[in-house]
Each structure stands twice: as C-alpha cells, then as structure tokens.
Amino acid sequence: MKIYIPIGKHLLGIFINFRYSFKKREGNNVVAISNKVDHRYCIFLDYDLTEETTVRKDIRGLQKAYELGNGYIFKTLNGFHVIFLDLVTYKELQTIINASSCDEHYKYVSTKNNNRQWVLRFTPKKNGNTVTYYDMEQAYHTRELSYPHANYLVAQGVPVNTFKELEPFLSCREEELVLVGYKA
Numbered sequence: 001m002k003i004y005i006p007i008g009k010h011l012l013g014i015f016i017n018f019r020y021s022f023k024k025r026e027g028n029n030v031v032a033i034s035n036k037v038d039h040r041y042c043i044f045l046d047y048d049l050t051e052e053t054t055v056r057k058d059i060r061g062l063q064k065a066y067e068l069g070n071g072y073i074f075k076t077l078n079g080f081h082v083i084f085l086d087l088v089t090y091k092e093l094q095t096i097i098n099a100s101s102c103d104e105h106y107k108y109v110s111t112k113n114n115n116r117q118w119v120l121r122f123t124p125k126k127n128g129n130t131v132t133y134y135d136m137e138q139a140y141h142t143r144e145l146s147y148p149h150a151n152y153l154v155a156q157g158v159p160v161n162t163f164k165e166l167e168p169f170l171s172c173r174e175e176e177l178v179l180v181g182y183k184a
Contacts, residue, residue, distance in 0.1 A: 028126040032119035034178035037146045041093045043068065043084040044118045046106040055080045058101045059137040066096050069141035069169075070162070072153055074120075077129035079103075081120045083153065085145040087171065090116060119180045122156065133157035145169045148177040 035044045043062075047055050059071040059082060074081040088096065097107055097118070106118070124130045133156055147170040150163050163170075 028183065029181055030121050030125060030184045031123045032121040032180045032182065033149070033152060034117045034119050034180055035093075035149075036117040036178060037087060037148060037172045037175050040087040040172075041090060041117070042146050042149050043082075043086060043088065043093060043096055044120045045082040045097065045100050045102040046079070046120060047082065047101075048079040048103045048106075050079050050101070050103075052080070054101065055082065056137060060139075062096060062100060063137065063139040065099065066092075067142050068096075069139050069143065069145065069166075071137040071139070072158055073134045073136060074131050074156070075134040076131050077125075077127070080134070081131060083120065083149065085149050085153075085166075086141075086143040087146055088143070093118075117178075119182075121184060125184050131156075136162065141166060141169050143169070144171040146175075147171060147173045148175050152177050 035042045045058075047058075055073065059073070062068055062084075063071065068084050068086050070085070072083045072085075074083070082102075100107075120131075122131050133153075136158070145166055150166065150170055154160055154163065
C-alpha cells in the first residue's frame with residue numbers, strides 16, 4: 001500500500017506492507033514452554049498439517065547443515081512439534097527456523113513480539129488436541145544443551161536413558177524453565 005502526503009511542492013511517499021494471518025482460537029487457557037534459557041535459545045519447530053516423512057527429512061537436513069543434536073518429536077492432532085536442546089544465539093535461531101519447513105505462521109509470529117522467544121504448547125486444547133512424545137531423530141552432539149529443557153522432556157515422556165550420554169553437554173543447570181500461558 002502506498003500513501004502520498006503533499007509537503008509543499010513535494011510528495012512524501014510512504015510504503016506500508018501489511019502482513020496478517022488468521023488462526024482459529026478455541027478460547028481455552030493452555031500452557032507452553034519458552035525456548036529461552038539465560039541469554040541463549042533451544043530450537044523449537046511447529047509443523048502443522050505436515051506429513052511425518054517431511055518432518056523427519058527437515059530435521060535431518062537441519063541437523064546436518066547446522067550441526068544440531070537429537071531432534072525430539074512430539075505428536076499433536078494436526079502435526080508435530082520438534083525440540084532441539086542445542087543452545088544457540090538469537091541470530092542462529094532465526095537462521096535455523098527460517099531454513100526449516102515448519103509452519104509459516106509459527107516462524108512469523110514470534111519475530112513480531114518483543115519478548116524474542118518461541119513457545120510450544122504442552123497442555124491440551126479444548127478440542128482434545130494433546131501433545132505427546134512420539135520419537136527422536138538421533139544425531140551426534142557438539143553444542144551445549146539446555147538442562148532445564150532436558151528435565152522437562154523427561155517429564156513429558158522422553159525416556160531417561162536418552163539423556164545419559166548427553167550429561168557432559170548439559171548446561172544452564174541453575175536456570176529455570178519459563179512457562180507461558182495463553183488462550184488457544
């Protein structure tokens with residue numbers, strides 16, 4: 001959209017790009033976890049209406065391109081949530097999320113709020129849409145990993161033995177997991 005404002009003998013041109021998305025909200029309170037830990041971030045991805053083979057291919061591609069460790073896959077009614085425990089900077093996080101084929105709405109929404117974090121819901125929605133641990137795409141670890149997120153994943157059903165080999169990589173042990181409530 002272009003708006004022109006006359007200023008004396010000149011026109012001031014203002015270009016406005018509107019971007020919007022529309023998502024049905026069911027109106028019940030849900031709880032999500034934040035990907036922020038201290039001054040770094042875990043990688044969260046949300047795949048709505050995406051087939052499992054596409055999700056797995058995307059995870060493996062990201063693991064290879066960005067040297068990411070295990071990708072923990074959670075099943076939802078409409079798709080999958082994926083969590084990497086690797087700790088990255090905000091700039092790295094944006095690059096990885098943009099390189100993924102996850103939901104475009106998910107990519108966009110968090111860049112437009114001021115809290116600089118992405119969240120994934122873990123409580124059920126009104127329609128019974130639950131989030132349950134499904135599987136893992138395994139990879140070699142080279143980065144520090146989030147201890148608070150690892151503990152949370154164990155509470156969500158990820159097998160404890162999955163984290164035994166990761167013990168040397170776990171950091172941010174004193175940090176607390178940030179929970180976020182919202183209507184979905």
